[in-house]
Amino acid sequence: MLETSPRDGASRIGQAEHDDTLLARNSRIAPGASIVVRIRRQSNGGDRYDTFNVPYRKWMRVLDALNWIAENAATDLAYRWICGSKMCGTCAVRMNGREVLACWEAVEPEMTIEPLRNLPVIRDLVVDRTPFENKVARLEPWIERPDAYTGFPEPLSHKQMKDASKALDCIGCMCCYSACPVIGLGDLTDFAGPAPLVQLGQTALDPRNSPVKVARSLALTGIFNCVSCYKCEEVCPAAIPIVSRVIEPLKAKAAQLLPEHARHSRALRRIIAERGRVDPGALVLRVQGLRAFGRLPRIIRLLLRGKINPLRTLFGTKTTAAEPARRLLGREVSQ
Amino acid sequence: MQILTTDVAIIGGGAAGCYTALNLQKRGIKSIIVCKGLVGKSGASLFAGNLVISGRLLGNSETQARNTAEFLIKYHNQFLIDQEWARRCGAWIEQVYYPELEELGLYFRRDDEGNVVTSPGAIRSIAANVQGNSGVPFMDLRRKQVIRAGIPRLEETVATALMHNRDGHVGGVFCLNYMTSEYVAVQARAVVLATGYSDRLHQRSTGTREMSADGIAMAWRAGATLVNMEMQWWHTNDIADPPSWQRMQVYPNPMLGSEKSAQMINSAGEEFFNQQNDDPLAFGPYTVQLKALAKQVHAGKARYDGGYYAGFNNCDASEVETYTTYGKTFRQLGLKFPEQLVETAVTSHYRQGGIDVDTTAMRSSLPGLYAAGGVSGHSNGLIGLATYDGKVVADGIFAAFESLPDRPISEAECEVERRRLDGLRSRSQPGITPVKVKEKLRKLMWDKVGVEKSAAGLRSALEDIEEIRLGVLPDMSISTRSSAANFEWLDAIDVMNMIDVCELIVHSSLERKESRGPFFRTDFPATDNRNWLVANVLRKLGNGLRFEQRPYQLPFFSPDFEVRDNLQVAW
Numbered sequence: 017m018l019e020t021s022p023r024d025g026a027s028r029i030g031q032a033e034h035d036d037t038l039l040a041r042n043s044r045i046a047p048g049a050s051i052v053v054r055i056r057r058q059s060n061g062g063d064r065y066d067t068f069n070v071p072y073r074k075w076m077r078v079l080d081a082l083n084w085i086a087e088n089a090a091t092d093l094a095y096r097w098i099c100g101s102k103m104c105g106t107c108a109v110r111m112n113g114r115e116v117l118a119c120w121e122a123v124e125p126e127m128t129i130e131p132l133r134n135l136p137v138i139r140d141l142v143v144d145r146t147p148f149e150n151k152v153a154r155l156e157p158w159i160e161r162p163d164a165y166t167g168f169p170e171p172l173s174h175k176q177m178k179d180a181s182k183a184l185d186c187i188g189c190m191c192c193y194s195a196c197p198v199i200g201l202g203d204l205t206d207f208a209g210p211a212p213l214v215q216l217g218q219t220a221l222d223p224r225n226s227p228v229k230v231a232r233s234l235a236l237t238g239i240f241n242c243v244s245c246y247k248c249e250e251v252c253p254a255a256i257p258i259v260s261r262v263i264e265p266l267k268a269k270a271a272q273l274l275p276e277h278a279r280h281s282r283a284l285r286r287i288i289a290e291r292g293r294v295d296p297g298a299l300v301l302r303v304q305g306l307r308a309f310g311r312l313p314r315i316i317r318l319l320l321r322g323k324i325n326p327l328r329t330l331f332g333t334k335t336t337a338a339e340p341a342r343r344l345l346g347r348e349v350s351q
Numbered sequence: 352m353q354i355l356t357t358d359v360a361i362i363g364g365g366a367a368g369c370y371t372a373l374n375l376q377k378r379g380i381k382s383i384i385v386c387k388g389l390v391g392k393s394g395a396s397l398f399a400g401n402l403v404i405s406g407r408l409l410g411n412s413e414t415q416a417r418n419t420a421e422f423l424i425k426y427h428n429q430f431l432i433d434q435e436w437a438r439r440c441g442a443w444i445e446q447v448y449y450p451e452l453e454e455l456g457l458y459f460r461r462d463d464e465g466n467v468v469t470s471p472g473a474i475r476s477i478a479a480n481v482q483g484n485s486g487v488p489f490m491d492l493r494r495k496q497v498i499r500a501g502i503p504r505l506e507e508t509v510a511t512a513l514m515h516n517r518d519g520h521v522g523g524v525f526c527l528n529y530m531t532s533e534y535v536a537v538q539a540r541a542v543v544l545a546t547g548y549s550d551r552l553h554q555r556s557t558g559t560r561e562m563s564a565d566g567i568a569m570a571w572r573a574g575a576t577l578v579n580m581e582m583q584w585w586h587t588n589d590i591a592d593p594p595s596w597q598r599m600q601v602y603p604n605p606m607l608g609s610e611k612s613a614q615m616i617n618s619a620g621e622e623f624f625n626q627q628n629d630d631p632l633a634f635g636p637y638t639v640q641l642k643a644l645a646k647q648v649h650a651g652k653a654r655y656d657g658g659y660y661a662g663f664n665n666c667d668a669s670e671v672e673t674y675t676t677y678g679k680t681f682r683q684l685g686l687k688f689p690e691q692l693v694e695t696a697v698t699s700h701y702r703q704g705g706i707d708v709d710t711t712a713m714r715s716s717l718p719g720l721y722a723a724g725g726v727s728g729h730s731n732g733l734i735g736l737a738t739y740d741g742k743v744v745a746d747g748i749f750a751a752f753e754s755l756p757d758r759p760i761s762e763a764e765c766e767v768e769r770r771r772l773d774g775l776r777s778r779s780q781p782g783i784t785p786v787k788v789k790e791k792l793r794k795l796m797w798d799k800v801g802v803e804k805s806a807a808g809l810r811s812a813l814e815d816i817e818e819i820r821l822g823v824l825p826d827m828s829i830s831t832r833s834s835a836a837n838f839e840w841l842d843a844i845d846v847m848n849m850i851d852v853c854e855l856i857v858h859s860s861l862e863r864k865e866s867r868g869p870f871f872r873t874d875f876p877a878t879d880n881r882n883w884l885v886a887n888v889l890r891k892l893g894n895g896l897r898f899e900q901r902p903y904q905l906p907f908f909s910p911d912f913e914v915r916d917n918l919q920v921a922w
Contacts, residue, residue, distance in 0.1 A: 037685030038593070059833050075593045075684065083594075091784050091839055092831035098559045100595025102679070103487055104392040119595055120683060138530060139835040145389075153498050159456035168450040169409065173465035177458055184458060184480040184488045188392070218488075219456055 038075040038122045056130040079118040094140035105187030115191035115251040132194035151212045160229040176223045182261045183217035185254040192248035206238035210248035217262040231273035292338030297329035352534040357383045360537040362510045363545035364390030367724025369493040370741025378749045385505045387561045391494030394547045399486035399734040401476040406445030418473045425922045426633045429868035436710040440739045470605035474634035482607045483676035512768045513573040516758035520719035523760040525768040529841045532834035540755035548725040553699035554797035557598035566726040568848035576716040577889040578728035579704030580859035587640040588661040588695040601661035607674035616660045617652035638869045655697040662692035703731035712747025775843040782826035785842035805873045866917035878917045
């Protein structure tokens with residue numbers, strides 16, 4: 017039987033995998049059996065997969081397997097780890113296609129280990145953290161106080177720090193950055209990515225920070241490119257509800273502080289509140305205005321594929337969902 | 352080879368190193384941080400579980416304020432500490448440290464009503480966000496301060512040797528970026544070693560992967576005087592298995608927001624240590640615990656490497672997990688929390704000893720060389736103390752700045768060091784790998800220089816070390832050919848530092864002919880304040896060494912006995 021941990025329910029999408037504890041895995045693999053580890057080896061010279069048979073030991077983690085290989089089979093294997101106990105966040109790799117912390121995650125009987133995605137590979141499993149670090153630094157994730165500090169301890173409650181406190185659990189492992197499909201699009205968007213947003217959220221969701229400062233940082237994040245797919249939450253080893261407790265609150269802040277950045281999101285919410293349904297035609301019109309007609313080929317494509325329906329946009333009536341939607345979205349929509 | 356010039360070269364990116372750089376900058380002095388790992392992510396600072404509330408902070412009573420000082424001097428340092436330094440440090444923590452951290456935005460955990468959550472008792476502590484994880488946001492803040500201040504960082508770059516300038520002062524440091532295999536020399540008016548505790552010299556040890564006593568080894572080779580190298584601290588209840596969780600402790604300290612603490616159970620199922628009952632004054636009761644464990648080991652009810660258990664089965668899960676991270680290990684192991692206990696073992700932890708410094712400025716015995724934080728030999732433990740050192744050393748360098756010569760480092764010395772490192776990399780005939788040599792060293796330290804030591808065991812350890820030097824090191828070779836992320840080369844460099852420092856620890860352990868706190872000599876079981884309430888000073892003489900004793904002043908606290916069996920001494 018697996019033990020389930022008491023984490024906040026709905027926000028723990030994808031946590032089933034994480035609840036697969038070392039002990040549970042332990043019962044699946046017999047002591048003394050071999051596990052098969054395929055490792056992607058990348059360097060200037062090439063890109064290949066090497067396979068190793070590693071003797072299983074009790075409570076074996078991915079890091080134990082990598083250490084065994086580096087000590088016994090491939091002493092030139094490059095992989096990074098510092099603390100070995102889920103604090104430094106430097107040992108993240110992809111195991112069988114999902115991002116894990118090597119020091120924390122149980123081995124699989126057969127596993128393929130690859131470096132994180134969306135970052136340059138230095139060698140084998142070691143990625144260059146610099147692009148991530150530069151993004152974080154550019155967001156200036158620190159506090160600028162609008163008022164003078166009043167002395168220790170200053171007035172502050174955990175209620176006010178609820179979301180920031182979740183973000184403070186971040187260990188900067190970049191699992192989410194590797195898993196994010198929008199980051200995977202490369203330069204197509206200016207999205208900062210989940211990890212830099214969590215790093216920013218540590219201070220941007222802190223009531224002590226100046227809204228002017230927060231707005232300045234948020235303006236650089238491209239936050240509305242986030243599609244709320246929850247991939248980041250699914251892989252977060254620190255169990256941070258990244259979407260619900262960090263990105264969504266940051267989006268709400270951005271909508272309030274930088275309404276021009278939130279045009280698309282605000283228009284969508286208004287349409288839902290007014291009509292009780294998503295109306296793509298209305299969305300295009302409201303976000304792009306008359307500019308939409310300058311892009312005729314695209315409009316035609318959208319028409320042909322049934323993505324927009326001008327008749328429905330112009331003459332369609334609201335559905336019965338409009339009332340509840342207005343109630344749910346009311347506060348934001350009326351802003 | 353690249354040569355970078357700055358005012359001060361700082362080796363280490365933990366609490367002491369970062370704070371030194373930030374304070375120097377405030378005073379208009381430039382610095383470069385050389386960090387073997389990543390600033391704020393490597394080294395011991397990351398592991399700070401919680402932060403002790405000293406003095407009269409947060410409504411501490413006069414008694415609690417005194418308890419904090421007594422704890423530091425007695426339980427933490429067994430009186431081997433400059434009490435005047437401790438007093439200055441305590442006052443600074445009370446007046447500057449906490450307000451400064453909070454003003455920067457560090458979140459000291461509150462409850463929903465806005466009260467700072469503390470642990471109860473004679474000595475109280477608070478947490479940055481969560482107890483057990485305080486070092487993570489703390490060091491993340493420092494990392495961002497350093498970035499914000501524009502202080503240059505050489506990360507994943509190992510300092511390998513101190514360099515001298517023409518005046519004979521330490522005036523720089525030779526480094527290797529092991530991600531690119533490029534050499535860098537940093538030339539400066541002064542060098543601050545802030546490399547933390549030596550750690551990872553025993554088979555079971557705390558600390559991060561990269562720790563291999565580099566700071567002590569470099570300082571010793573350059574001729575710096577060391578002190579109290581034998582004074583090794585031990586964690587008593589760290590996870591026995593899996594291996595890299597050996598530094599994860601089932602914290603015996605008081606918990607935030609609860610009246611209870613973890614308990615320790617021997618192989619017969621009997622509780623043998625509970626901080627709340629057994630030693631309320633020892634806030635971090637590690638040495639008290641170690642003595643309790645030693646009695647169990649002697650009674651055959653535990654071993655130093657396992658066979659006893661710790662956990663929170665005396666608590667509710669929510670009581671433990673509201674403010675702490677303590678449940679995470681149990682849960683990941685698949686143990687029922689808090690009902691089930693986990694097997695624990697001893698782990699070598701901080702070293703109280705290190706580089707001998709003048710505590711008013713953190714100057715070492717060598718002109719131009721300073722040491723701050725864990726690598727220095729004046730105190731033990733706690734992230735606040737290491738931070739304070741960063742302030743003291745910055746003030747010290749500022750005061751002496753005009754007298755520190757700005758001269759080029761010796762090219763000949765750089766060349767010698769370059770050849771040494773090239774040599775470690777080019778030995779490519781099949782032989783023993785550096786990782787295996789590390790294992791050998793750690794095993795011999797565990798077996799012969801472990802918790803309980805004796806002259807016979809220590810002498811035998813010296814023979815083993817000699818055998819490794821002569822018989823194993825010449826065969827050490829690496830197979831990594833790539834110049835990118837060459838961790839194996841780094842391991843080979845580590846080995847050379849580890850073996851030197853292991854040897855010094857054994858010599859120092861032989862020299863102190865008593866038992867004191869966590870230092871157990873089976874052939875000298877008594878704590879001897881008549882002869883050994885002294886600093887065990889280790890001076891380099893050519894290729895040899897000499898010991899000297901230096902008494903400690905005892906202005907505020909002193910022991911209340913002359914000679915007593917160490918296991919009967921509370922601290």
